[in-house]
Amino acid sequence: MSEPLIFTQSRPGRSAVGQYPQAVAADVPEHLRRRKRAALPEVSELQAVRHFTRLSQLNFSIDTHFYPLGSCTMKYNPRACNAFAMLPEFLGRHPYGPSSAGQGFLECMYELQEMLKEVTGMKGVSLTPMAGAQGEFAGVAMIRAYHKARGDLQRTEIIVPDAAHGTNPATATMCGCTVVEIPSLANGDIDVEALQQAVGPKTAGIMLTNPSTLGVFERRIQEVARIVHEAGGLLYYDGANLNAILGKVRPGDMGFDVIHMNLHKTFSTPHGGGGPGSGAVGVGQRLLPFMPIPLVGKENGTFRWLDERDLPQSIGRLSAFMGNAGVLLRAYVYMRMLGRDGMHRVAEFAALNANYLMAKLRKAGFDAAYPDRRASHEFIITVKRQARDLGVNAMDFAKRLLDYGFHAPTTYFPLLVPECLLIEPTETETKQDLDAFVDALICILAEAEQDAAKVKGAPYTLPVRRLDDVRAAKQLDLTYRP
Amino acid sequence: MPFIPHTEADVAEMLATIGAGSIDALFDEIPAALRIKSLAGIPDALTEMQVGRLMQSRAQRDGRPINFIGAGAYEHHIPAAVWAIVTRGEFYSAYTPYQAEASQGTLQLLYEYQTMMASLTGMEVSNASLYDGASALAEACLMAVRAHRKSKSARILVPAAVNPIYLEVARAIAEGQNLNFEIIPYEPDLGSEHRGTTQPSSLDRFRGQDVTAVVVQQPNFFGLLEDVDAITDWAHTNNALAIAVVNPLSLAILKPPGEWGAKGVDIVVGDGQPLGVPMSSGGPYFGFMTARMEHVRQMPGRIIGRTLDLDGKPGFTLTLQAREQHIRRSKATSNICTNQGLLVTAATIHMSLLGAAGLESVAAASQAQTRKLVDALTKIKGVKLVFSGPRFHEAVLQLDRNVAEVIEALAKRNVIGGFDLTRRYPELGNALLVCATEMRTDEDIATYAAALAEVMS
Numbered sequence: 001m002s003e004p005l006i007f008t009q010s011r012p013g014r015s016a017v018g019q020y021p022q023a024v025a026a027d028v029p030e031h032l033r034r035r036k037r038a039a040l041p042e043v044s045e046l047q048a049v050r051h052f053t054r055l056s057q058l059n060f061s062i063d064t065h066f067y068p069l070g071s072c073t074m075k076y077n078p079r080a081c082n083a084f085a086m087l088p089e090f091l092g093r094h095p096y097g098p099s100s101a102g103q104g105f106l107e108c109m110y111e112l113q114e115m116l117k118e119v120t121g122m123k124g125v126s127l128t129p130m131a132g133a134q135g136e137f138a139g140v141a142m143i144r145a146y147h148k149a150r151g152d153l154q155r156t157e158i159i160v161p162d163a164a165h166g167t168n169p170a171t172a173t174m175c176g177c178t179v180v181e182i183p184s185l186a187n188g189d190i191d192v193e194a195l196q197q198a199v200g201p202k203t204a205g206i207m208l209t210n211p212s213t214l215g216v217f218e219r220r221i222q223e224v225a226r227i228v229h230e231a232g233g234l235l236y237y238d239g240a241n242l243n244a245i246l247g248k249v250r251p252g253d254m255g256f257d258v259i260h261m262n263l264h265k266t267f268s269t270p271h272g273g274g275g276p277g278s279g280a281v282g283v284g285q286r287l288l289p290f291m292p293i294p295l296v297g298k299e300n301g302t303f304r305w306l307d308e309r310d311l312p313q314s315i316g317r318l319s320a321f322m323g324n325a326g327v328l329l330r331a332y333v334y335m336r337m338l339g340r341d342g343m344h345r346v347a348e349f350a351a352l353n354a355n356y357l358m359a360k361l362r363k364a365g366f367d368a369a370y371p372d373r374r375a376s377h378e379f380i381i382t383v384k385r386q387a388r389d390l391g392v393n394a395m396d397f398a399k400r401l402l403d404y405g406f407h408a409p410t411t412y413f414p415l416l417v418p419e420c421l422l423i424e425p426t427e428t429e430t431k432q433d434l435d436a437f438v439d440a441l442i443c444i445l446a447e448a449e450q451d452a453a454k455v456k457g458a459p460y461t462l463p464v465r466r467l468d469d470v471r472a473a474k475q476l477d478l479t480y481r482p
Numbered sequence: 483m484p485f486i487p488h489t490e491a492d493v494a495e496m497l498a499t500i501g502a503g504s505i506d507a508l509f510d511e512i513p514a515a516l517r518i519k520s521l522a523g524i525p526d527a528l529t530e531m532q533v534g535r536l537m538q539s540r541a542q543r544d545g546r547p548i549n550f551i552g553a554g555a556y557e558h559h560i561p562a563a564v565w566a567i568v569t570r571g572e573f574y575s576a577y578t579p580y581q582a583e584a585s586q587g588t589l590q591l592l593y594e595y596q597t598m599m600a601s602l603t604g605m606e607v608s609n610a611s612l613y614d615g616a617s618a619l620a621e622a623c624l625m626a627v628r629a630h631r632k633s634k635s636a637r638i639l640v641p642a643a644v645n646p647i648y649l650e651v652a653r654a655i656a657e658g659q660n661l662n663f664e665i666i667p668y669e670p671d672l673g674s675e676h677r678g679t680t681q682p683s684s685l686d687r688f689r690g691q692d693v694t695a696v697v698v699q700q701p702n703f704f705g706l707l708e709d710v711d712a713i714t715d716w717a718h719t720n721n722a723l724a725i726a727v728v729n730p731l732s733l734a735i736l737k738p739p740g741e742w743g744a745k746g747v748d749i750v751v752g753d754g755q756p757l758g759v760p761m762s763s764g765g766p767y768f769g770f771m772t773a774r775m776e777h778v779r780q781m782p783g784r785i786i787g788r789t790l791d792l793d794g795k796p797g798f799t800l801t802l803q804a805r806e807q808h809i810r811r812s813k814a815t816s817n818i819c820t821n822q823g824l825l826v827t828a829a830t831i832h833m834s835l836l837g838a839a840g841l842e843s844v845a846a847a848s849q850a851q852t853r854k855l856v857d858a859l860t861k862i863k864g865v866k867l868v869f870s871g872p873r874f875h876e877a878v879l880q881l882d883r884n885v886a887e888v889i890e891a892l893a894k895r896n897v898i899g900g901f902d903l904t905r906r907y908p909e910l911g912n913a914l915l916v917c918a919t920e921m922r923t924d925e926d927i928a929t930y931a932a933a934l935a936e937v938m939s
Contacts, residue, residue, distance in 0.1 A: 002586075002795070006594055006834055015837030019561070021920045023846035025735040027853070027872045032707050034737050037838035039601040048834045049563050052827075056572035058587035063571025065584075076485050077575050080530045086565075089541035094551045095764030096901050101547055101893045104540030105763050118523035130613040130765065131820040133807070141658065167819050169812035176658035179812045217511045248509050249516045264820065268485075272824025273588035274578040274610070274784065276766035292654070316654030320554050320616035320647050320753065321764030329763075333537065337484055339527025340520070349486045351508040356496040363499075374511050402584050410580075413808070428485050431492045457792070462583040464797035472789035472801040476778070478607050479597040480788075 001463045003054045007480050010041040019045075058463045059273070060407045066433050068357075070378045070410035070422025071165070071213060073243045073265035078334060081269065085329035095321035099304040105325075106303035110296040112332045119343060120242075120259055121252025122282030126291040128323035132240065135260025135279025136171040136207070139236045141315040142258055142283065142290040143205045144175055146234065149290075149313060155232065159198050159206040161190055163214050163414040165240060168207045177204055184416065188216040188370045192223055199231035209238040210254065211245070211376035213414045214369065215354075215422065225255025234258065234286070242266040243426070244351065244377035247344030257284045266346075267331035278327040289313040294322050349427035350377035353434060357425050360438045365445060369417045378424035380417050381409075387419045392448040392455050394419040397441070399466065400458035404440035484527075547893065548926050550855070552876045552917030553703070553901035554615065554645055555764065556756045558731070558844060559921060560828075561835050564758045568828045578784070578820065582799040588823065589798035592786040595830040602733050602833075603726075603750040604740020605772035609783040611821040615753025616651035618769030619644075619697070619727055621782045621816060622751045623656055623663075625773075626695035626723045628815065629748070629780040633722070635692040636661045641680040643668040643702035644727060646906045664688070668702075670909070678704045678869035678878070682712040685720075693720055695748075699727040700736060704915065705852070705876025706869055707736070714743030723748040730770065731756040731848075732874050734841035749773045758832025759825050768822035768829065779805060782816030847920035848875040851927070855918040858931040864938045868913060875919060878903065881912040881938070888914070888937055895933040 025033075043051070060067065067074035093102055113125040129135040140158060147155040158172035159180045169179045182194045195206075206228050210218045218224065228235055237251040237259035243266045251259045263269050263278040271277070283291055293314045294305040305322070308314055338346065354375040361381055362368055369380035387393040398408035398421065410422040425434055448455045459465060488496075493505070502508055509517070528536065549557050568574070572587060579585030579592075596608040612618040627636050640649055640663050653663060666684050669676045679702065696717035700710050710726070717724040724747035726739035740746040755767035773781060779802065787801035807814040836844065852875040860867050864882035881888055885902045892899035903913035918927065 003590065005590070007597065015839055016835070017837070017839045017843065020559075020836065020840045020843040021847035023843055023850050023920075025842070025846040025849060027849070028707065028735060029872055031711060032737050032872075034733065034735055035741075037842070038598070038733070038738070040598055040836075040838045040841070041834050042837045042839075043834060045561070045563060045835060048831060049567065051834070052567045052591070052831050053570070055587035055591050056567065056570045058585075058590070059572040059576045060581070060584035061572045062575035067577065069577055069580075072577055074575075074577060078485060080533065082569060082574070084534060084537035087537060087541040089544045089546055091760040091762045092546055092549070092557070093544055093763045094549045094557070094761050094898055095555055096551050096553055097547070097549070097898045098889055098893050100890060101898060102544050102763070104543035108537075108540055115524055118521055121518075130617070130822075131818070133817040133819045134613060134617070137655070137817060141654070144658065165819075166807035166809070166811045166814070167817050170807035170810070170814040170817035173812045173814070174655075174658060174817050176660065219511055219513065222513060222516070245512070247521055248518065249512050250518060253516050253518065270574045270824065271577045271820070272822075273573055273576040273585070273591075273827065274823030275821040276768075276824060277820035316657075317647065317651045318617065318654060319614050319765065320645070320651060321614075323764070324766035325763035326766050329537075333533055336525070336528045336533050336536070337530065340522075340524040342484070342527050343521055343524055345486055348505045348508075349488060352488070352493065352496055352500075352505055355500045355502070355508050359500045374508055398581070399583065402581065407584060408581050428487065430487045431496060459583050463586040464583055464795055465791040465793055467582050467791050467797045467799045468789045469799055469801070472787040472799050473804075475789075476775075476801070477788040478593075478778070478785060478801075479600045480593070 003051060005480055006041045006043060006051050009043055009047055012042055014042045014044055016045055065405060065407050066429060066437055067407040068409050068423045068425050069407060070424040071240055073424060073426060075268055075426035076428040077268050077270040081330040081333040084333045085326050090329060103303055106296050108329060108332045110298055110303050112328055113296060115335050116261060116280055116282060119246060120282045121250030122259060123285050124288045124291055125280055125282045126295050127280045127328050128292050128318055129279035129281055130319055130324050131275060131277035132260060132262045132279040133167045133171060134318055135281050136167055137174055138281045138292045138315060138318060139258040139260055140171055140175040142287045143234045145290045145315050146287055147204055154202055155204040157202045158204055162416050163212050164207060164209060165213060165238065168238060188214040188373055189219055190224060192220050195224060196227055199227060199233060203231050203233035205234040205236055207236040207238055209240050211241045215376050215379040216370055216373045217376055221254050241376060244347055246347040248347050252284060258287050263327060263331040268334045269327045269330040276324045276327050278324045290315050292318050346427055353425040353427060353429055354379055357423060357434050361441065364438055364442050369420060378422060381421045381423060382417055382419050384419045386448060390448045390452050392452050394421055396455045397421060397444055400444045400455045401440060402459040403461045406437055406440055547896045547898045548929060549898045550916050550918060550930060551898055551901050553915055554753060555761050557761055557919050557921050558756055560758050560760060563835060564828050564831045567831055568824060573824065573827050579800060586798060589786050591827060591830050593788060593798050595826050596786060598833050599770050600772050602730055603772045604738030604746065605750055606775040607778050608772040609781050609785050611826045612769030612771055612783055612818065613822060614767050614769045616648040617655060618751035618771055619648045620652040620655035622725045622749045622771060623652055623661055624659060625749060625780050625782060626725060629777045630694050630723050633692055633694040635694055637664060637693050639664050639666050639685060639688060639693060639696045641666045641668060641698065643680055643704060644697055644699040645703045675871060678706050679708050679871060680713060682716045685716050689720060693722040695723040695725050697725045697727060701732060701874040704869055704878050705873040707872045710742045714747055718745055726750045728752045729756060730754055731841060731845050734838060734845040748777060754829050757829035759828055766822055766825055768825040780815060783818050783821055844920050851918035851920060851922050852877060855916060855927050858927050859934060862935045862938055868910060876915055876917045879914045879916060881914060883912060885912045885914050891937040892933055897930050897933045
């Protein structure tokens with residue numbers, strides 16, 4: 001199974017140029033003209049359709065496979081969300097069109113802001129960040145702006161637990177902060193004593209994911225909030241795992257001052273093979289003046305954009321327009337379909353599936369990294385023992401799962417659990433699919449015991465076998481050259 | 483409850499396996515004081531039929547006015563095949579291709595995309611996308627600071643004729659890392675044929691000083707063609723890097739940045755929206771970035787490489803990941819993780835369907851329709867063309883009355899008249915930026931002219 005590069009299917013003169021308006025460029029001075037056409041393929045419409053359809057078939061996806069990729073919330077992306085976000089009026093609307101000609105769209109955005117405030121317990125929401133990492137950027141930039149506005153210029157340290165996503169420390173650096181890392185305890189909670197030592201007059205804030213990337217709820221969160229606030233810092237909530245607590249507990253109530261939400265996780269907008277995402281941010285009272293613009297405001301029943309004239313202390317604009325509007329519409333449709341009761345059930349069934357899968361895998365002979373803890377919406381299996389005894393590591397299990405028709409869990413993240421598989425089944429999977437996944441892992445474990453080389457050589461049934469990443473980085477081949 | 487498949491029997495069996503008495507017990511590690519009972523502010527659920535009716539009514543309220551705004555987002559025809567394929571579940575609902583063997587479709591497409599963008603811009607390497615054109619400019623400035631090790635000033639020269647909103651975004655994103663943006667005025671002289679463009683002589687007050695990079699946008703925000711060769715050469719002569727901001731469609735007819743000046747620019751960014759992405763109220767679009775090979779290790783974002791598998795068969799994988807946040811953490815080139823993959827999918831299919839010849843036709847037709855638009859509107863009393871130099875598909879008009887009021891009056895006549903420049907370029911007076919793409923028919927232009935004549939009378 002493989003598909004030749006589209007460039008090799010190209011023949012001069014084959015493009016369907018008759019489909020496009022015939023015109024010749026004028027008024028372009030000779031020295032500014034393009035002399036040689038770009039090397040784009042020249043193929044028929046059918047060739048292009050067939051090529052890209054075939055490429056699509058080389059992918060695993062939620063629509064085709066169980067995709068328990070921890071920390072990524074790969075739940076079903078309802079088709080209705082796509083259909084209603086792609087109504088021609090929404091697609092044809094120019095972002096700089098006057099508000100008077102966009103009241104329908106703006107009303108959706110305003111209501112989305114309001115609903116996100118409600119589910120997170122925050123006081124204000126800005127929809128403009130275009131992905132989780134940009135939401136993180138907005139959050140830390142607001143924390144910086146808050147301290148600066150108070151003349152508290154020495155607060156430049158961001159505290160990050162060792163289990164955090166890589167985006168957290170990278171974001172702190174982008175915002176001109178330094179990173180102070182604190183350890184986690186053996187039971188998965190933050191080392192509160194280490195936190196107490198880490199805070200001080202330089203503390204700008206702390207970035208936390210709760211439930212953490214270890215798949216457990218941070219039980220001492222109220223104490224963490226008190227320590228950071230007493231030291232003069234603010235609390236940032238990384239919303240990567242919001243699906244686990246939707247309708248159960250709210251970041252605002254836990255004491256967080258600012259939060260980003262991954263709408264492409266919790267609110268089921270598609271991941272698209274690497275985006276688009278949407279990293280809407282929510283803030284508490286103290287950070288309201290600093291929110292990124294634009295926001296949607298409502299005055300006398302009319303909706304309009306709020307900009308720097310309304311929020312002069314804003315951290316500014318993060319995109320040329322107002323963020324990933326089409327993603328926001330999909331999230332809006334999803335939230336309306338879930339409704340009040342549906343929100344609670346998301347976390348309930350995500351937790352049910354995760355805890356069930358963890359219990360079944362432990363019974364099957366796998367080790368949970370935190371066996372004494374409840375799973376949140378995800379959990380970690382460590383195959384450290386199998387790696388030591390059988391020579392079959394987490395990556396081998398992951399690759400062999402692909403042969404069994406399951407996308408692999410997240411591997412080797414978080415970094416502090418050796419040989420880990422971070423498994424997030426989500427609420428939209430049936431018990432039968434979870435059982436089939438467990439059966440596959442039981443088979444792979446048996447294979448590992450009898451014939452480790454077989455597992456280590458996987459996958460066998462995919463378009464390619466394991467790829468040489470060292471070669472990829474050393475002999476760079478980043479573009480096709482005939 | 484939609485999308486949750488559990489039967490009562492499933493739930494009972496699963497709880498028994500877990501050894502929990504109820505689903506609620508699964509949340510017993512959350513401090514009781516923090517638990518909430520209800521989300522009173524969330525409305526009741528709607529069925530798919532009901533939510534469809536709601537969205538239809540909201541959409542119809544906004545209607546389909548005739549659009550004459552560009553300013554960074556352009557209305558072009560998108561072949562039906564593009565989004566029919568983009569929304570296939572195998573592209574739509576896949577994740578970032580970390581498991582390369584199970585993501586060869588996305589990875590090969592991205593490799594083809596990198597090849598197309600590198601060729602279109604005349605550069606050697608491309609990343610797999612950034613969020614949008616504005617944030618891509620911010621990333622390009624940060625990249626220039628990393629790449630230009632001899633320069634210590636972090637000073638970036640930005641013409642006032644660069645999209646001012648891009649500059650606002652670049653400031654917001656790069657401020658924390660102490661970049662200094664210096665604004666270079668455009669030629670203001672009414673009598674000059676270069677009015678509205680950036681003159682290399684205006685850069686000369688920085689000659690001999692430490693400059694990290696010079697930004698140039700082609701066409702500039704006013705739609706005018708800049709003397710990109712001279713500005714690029716100025717940058718290189720003064721030991722600065724050159725960063726190009728371009729509309730990718732315009733490159734079908736305009737010289738690619740890799741050929742600007744004696745050496746070509748160092749980094750190219752822009753918004754890929756004109757390549758198969760609908761305007762959709764502002765996004766999702768995608769930012770693109772291409773560069774010289776020597777700077778590849780300073781690039782932000784995902785990069786796909788071709789390599790071999792265990793059997794020696796070619797395959798595709800994420801490469802140079804040591805630049806990225808999930809490996810380098812606080813030392814990464816950027817914090818970007820999720821990008822705009824699905825929009826890149828659209829652009830790759832779009833470019834494959836149109837080919838270079840098709841893009842050239844669309845670019846030329848857009849330019850021709852804008853010329854007609856300018857001719858029609860400037861016949862109206864009180865409407866003047868501000869800049870007369872060569873342009874792509876946008877133009878600045880000056881009105882003899884308040885622009886915002888004119889725009890509102892036009893909207894009532896089903897015409898979206900243009901982008902109001904008054905606040906960001908007060909020196910231009912009542913200035914309006916207009917655009918016509920190949921989508922605007924001669925009748926559309928006549929409709930606009932009639933509406934404007936009525937409003938201006």
